[in-house]
Amino acid sequence: MNEVLRDAGGATSGARIPVDGPQEMRRLGRALAALLGPGDLVLLTGELGAGKTTLTRGIGEGLGVRGAVTSPTFVIARVHPPLGDGPPLVHVDAYRLHGGLEEMEDLDLDVTLPESVVVVEWGEGRVEELSEDRLHVAIHRTLGGAGDGPAPAAGDAPEVRTVTLIGVGERWADVDLAGLVPDRLG
Numbered sequence: 001m002n003e004v005l006r007d008a009g010g011a012t013s014g015a016r017i018p019v020d021g022p023q024e025m026r027r028l029g030r031a032l033a034a035l036l037g038p039g040d041l042v043l044l045t046g047e048l049g050a051g052k053t054t055l056t057r058g059i060g061e062g063l064g065v066r067g068a069v070t071s072p073t074f075v076i077a078r079v080h081p082p083l084g085d086g087p088p089l090v091h092v093d094a095y096r097l098h099g100g101l102e103e104m105e106d107l108d109l110d111v112t113l114p115e116s117v118v119v120v121e122w123g124e125g126r127v128e129e130l131s132e133d134r135l136h137v138a139i140h141r142t143l144g145g146a147g148d149g150p151a152p153a154a155g156d157a158p159e160v161r162t163v164t165l166i167g168v169g170e171r172w173a174d175v176d177l178a179g180l181v182p183d184r185l186g
């Protein structure tokens with residue numbers, strides 16, 4: 001079951017969603033894409049290999065953009081143009097974005113951020129100033145239900161992840177993040 005998170009002020013909304021395997025992570029991305037529009041900023045956090053790019057791949061599929069989303073290893077940002085009339089997806093790997101926001105603005109993308117959906121891996125603490133409204137998505141590995149144990153060693157533990165979504169700002173105040181259900185893969 002998804003857990004609803006809400007702060008007293010009401011300007012922050014959130015949810016905690018269990019995700020069982022990479023396929024389901026993609027399907028969650030597809031479902032999330034249905035909530036996203038031009039100007040939206042999504043910040044992804046989670047340790048190496050947590051599933052940030054996998055989630056972004058699903059977002060790209062859900063938005064209907066050109067090109068499969070892959071790890072932007074050799075570039076800081078990649079623009080995926082829309083195939084239909086939706087927004088482009090700008091996928092940023094901020095891991096090496098040491099100059100922070102200015103460097104991001106200097107990337108000389110051929111789309112503007114207000115017309116795009118911008119998804120930033122490792123974005124927390126680096127690009128918040130791009131928008132007052134933003135969606136923080138944190139991916140944690142969990143040992144089948146036992147919340148706070150050490151991260152399981154690769155290969156020998158249940159591949160369950162927990163995705164925590166926190167919407168910051170008015171944009172997200174009334175969005176039903178807890179209602180997100182991983183989409184079917186078509």
Ligand SMILES: Nc1ncnc2c1ncn2[C@@H]1O[C@H](COP(=O)(O)OP(=O)(O)OP(=O)(O)O)[C@@H](O)[C@H]1O
Pocket residue numbers: 019020021022024025046047048049050051052053054055071121159160161
């Ligand atoms: N929910 C999940 N459960 C199990 N495995 C997953 C899940 N999501 C993704 N994976 C797998 O974990 C591996 C790493 O995923 P991915 O590249 O998306 O991580 P990442 O967070 O982007 O890593 P990096 O920090 O290197 O950018 C992939 O093999 C992917 O299939």
Ligand SMILES: [Mg+2]
Pocket residue numbers: 052053054071072121
């Ligand atoms: Mg990645």
